[in-house]
Amino acid sequence: MALTRLIQLINAEGIFPQEWAAKEQVDQESIDAITEKVVMQLSPQDIVEHNLAAYSNSVEEYGQKQSNKLAVPELPLLMGMVPNQGLVLDLGAGHLRDSQYMIDPGCREALNRPGMISPPSEKRLRVIPLEGSTEFLKKNMYKLQPNLSLVPLVIKGDFMKPGYGEAFYSSDEELETIFTKGKLKPVLDGIWSCTGYLVHMVPGKLNETTAKWAEALKPGGIFSVSYIKRKEGKGNIKLLASKSALGEIKIFSHYTPKEVDEAFTSAGMRLIDMASGSYNGHGYVMDDFFGSSAYRKE
Numbered sequence: 001m002a003l004t005r006l007i008q009l010i011n012a013e014g015i016f017p018q019e020w021a022a023k024e025q026v027d028q029e030s031i032d033a034i035t036e037k038v039v040m041q042l043s044p045q046d047i048v049e050h051n052l053a054a055y056s057n058s059v060e061e062y063g064q065k066q067s068n069k070l071a072v073p074e075l076p077l078l079m080g081m082v083p084n085q086g087l088v089l090d091l092g093a094g095h096l097r098d099s100q101y102m103i104d105p106g107c108r109e110a111l112n113r114p115g116m117i118s119p120p121s122e123k124r125l126r127v128i129p130l131e132g133s134t135e136f137l138k139k140n141m142y143k144l145q146p147n148l149s150l151v152p153l154v155i156k157g158d159f160m161k162p163g164y165g166e167a168f169y170s171s172d173e174e175l176e177t178i179f180t181k182g183k184l185k186p187v188l189d190g191i192w193s194c195t196g197y198l199v200h201m202v203p204g205k206l207n208e209t210t211a212k213w214a215e216a217l218k219p220g221g222i223f224s225v226s227y228i229k230r231k232e233g234k235g236n237i238k239l240l241a242s243k244s245a246l247g248e249i250k251i252f253s254h255y256t257p258k259e260v261d262e263a264f265t266s267a268g269m270r271l272i273d274m275a276s277g278s279y280n281g282h283g284y285v286m287d288d289f290f291g292s293s294a295y296r297k298e
Helices: 005-012 028-039 044-056 059-064 074-081 097-103 105-111 134-143 145-150 173-180 206-214 257-266
Strands: 087-091 126-131 153-156 166-170 188-193 217-229 237-241 249-255 269-281 284-297
Touching: 005 028, 005 044, 005 249, 028 237, 044 059, 044 134, 044 249, 059 134, 074 097, 074 188, 074 217, 074 269, 074 284, 087 097, 097 105, 097 126, 097 134, 126 134, 126 173, 134 145, 134 153, 134 166, 153 173, 166 173, 206 217, 206 257, 217 257, 217 269, 249 257, 257 269, 257 284
Parallel strands: 087 126, 087 188, 126 153, 188 217, 217 249
Antiparallel strands: 153 166, 217 284, 237 249, 269 284
């Protein structure tokens, strides 16, 4: 794990995650006890840079987790709500699993969770993956290569800065200008984010950032997101010490369904679907952990 500002602050409290050599040493209780104190000392950029470092340091481990290998049921639902060949932004695309699912019918059966039903084989979308980690993009672009004609743009960028970034790959100058040069306009049929966008949202920026991304949706476009549910009496930030990637700590944002709904409604969208789900990863199993919501732009 890189010696980020967060790790430095944790070390200053006498806790050294980088020295944990076995999962039995992972001290989540001590991390919880100092979370509020250390998080208030982080800038928005500190949070972004820490999570980028954490994910870039665990590319191989991330891809091997069973929970990360399979798509979620909300993805086929999104695909059913946008037109064939519609343009979708995969926000926080990670290891490009979902981008691949949307463009390649041949991969879907292997990526489905038990009980999931694939979209019709003729249903294929055009996809723009946006990911902050160069390492994730370099190691996973091969998944898109057979169907690259359906991928007009791949963005290496920060979803906290809508419309800005750099083209990791581009075959469409107009879309490149729209999404990397700050020229957002309504060209998208959908925005998809499986645990990327809201899970790593910088505190205090949800409404502003969501409203900006909504500018890129066509009227009637769908914004589908999943998020970690904030429990009553709990804070908005969780520092999760991994038991599967020792020394790794990720910053997770938590929201209530009401907080999510208020942000998307204020951005001119209407709730059309919502669900809940469990979590199994980083050595933890938690029920009713995730919420997911789909919104339609009015």
